[in-house]
Amino acid sequence: MLFCIVMESLEIVPMRAADLDEVMKIERLCFPSPWSRAFFSQQQRSPAFENFLARGKDGGRKRILGYICLLPVGGEVHILNVAVHPQFRRKGIATRLIDFSLDYCLTKGIREALLEVRRSNHQAQEMYKKLGFKEIGIERAYYSDNREDAIKMCREIERRPKFIADAMLGKLARWLRILGYDTTYFAKKADGDLIRIAKEQERIVLTRDTRLIKREDLGEFFFIQNNSHWKQLQEAYQGIELKVDPRFLLSRCLICNAEIERVAKESVRGKVPEYVFKTQERFFSCPDCQRIYWGATHRTNILQEIGQILGVKDLS
Numbered sequence: 001m002l003f004c005i006v007m008e009s010l011e012i013v014p015m016r017a018a019d020l021d022e023v024m025k026i027e028r029l030c031f032p033s034p035w036s037r038a039f040f041s042q043q044q045r046s047p048a049f050e051n052f053l054a055r056g057k058d059g060g061r062k063r064i065l066g067y068i069c070l071l072p073v074g075g076e077v078h079i080l081n082v083a084v085h086p087q088f089r090r091k092g093i094a095t096r097l098i099d100f101s102l103d104y105c106l107t108k109g110i111r112e113a114l115l116e117v118r119r120s121n122h123q124a125q126e127m128y129k130k131l132g133f134k135e136i137g138i139e140r141a142y143y144s145d146n147r148e149d150a151i152k153m154c155r156e157i158e159r160r161p162k163f164i165a166d167a168m169l170g171k172l173a174r175w176l177r178i179l180g181y182d183t184t185y186f187a188k189k190a191d192g193d194l195i196r197i198a199k200e201q202e203r204i205v206l207t208r209d210t211r212l213i214k215r216e217d218l219g220e221f222f223f224i225q226n227n228s229h230w231k232q233l234q235e236a237y238q239g240i241e242l243k244v245d246p247r248f249l250l251s252r253c254l255i256c257n258a259e260i261e262r263v264a265k266e267s268v269r270g271k272v273p274e275y276v277f278k279t280q281e282r283f284f285s286c287p288d289c290q291r292i293y294w295g296a297t298h299r300t301n302i303l304q305e306i307g308q309i310l311g312v313k314d315l316s
């Protein structure tokens, strides 16, 4: 499927002057009042701006799928522009661009992200809310083309640890995904590969393997002592200071770890049991394995269980 090919090959790289022809095509397709080429060129020449683009394979050819334009100022980053080619929308590309940018900003010591979005652009507002942005005010008649108001949004940028769990910790990996932590797990993987992946992707190794923790090349790790996965979760919760943040709960595919995305109800017709289709309104899909998620009841049960295990109250 084209969808999978695109996501697998997706790379995020700095925007170059040579990319501007393709960028301008997307800019004109996306916005009623597109930025001019001269404005993009000016940004390319100025060290103040940081622009990145997402590139992926469409058939055999690499093409630009979207881009993001950033203006870091002091401890803040202003997200000036996020655009995804209309053909490649709803595939998580904007989310990947924003996640990448926030991670990048974190490495520069930036702790807050700000943006403006048109009052009429509900889809973008929803996406930003899902990414943890909160509305902080309204700028009247901000857009010069139609004097539309802008909703101002902001988000704190915090570092959330990423993990790689060894073969003995499959259930713990699943719980960490439920909490929304990016957790890679392989039922079988040689120690050397595990260590290499952990280093390449800056993941903390979670392990019960006493042999593995003796290896000198092992980077950051957390040794799990308990056998029961409930106790393992408690151990990790206390030892690594995990957070139960409702914003991230049940935000990942439990099978493959990808971030799941809200999909239109109509798009899951025939793919879920009829009873489920009739009784549920909110559906999510995994961009990697296409598994569909739903279910307020399921969510309530899981949150109750987490609450019990970790002694956290008022999860909703």
Ligand SMILES: [Zn+2]
Residues within 6 Å of the ligand: 253, 254, 255, 256, 257, 258, 286, 287, 288, 289, 290, 291
């Ligand atoms: Zn999946």
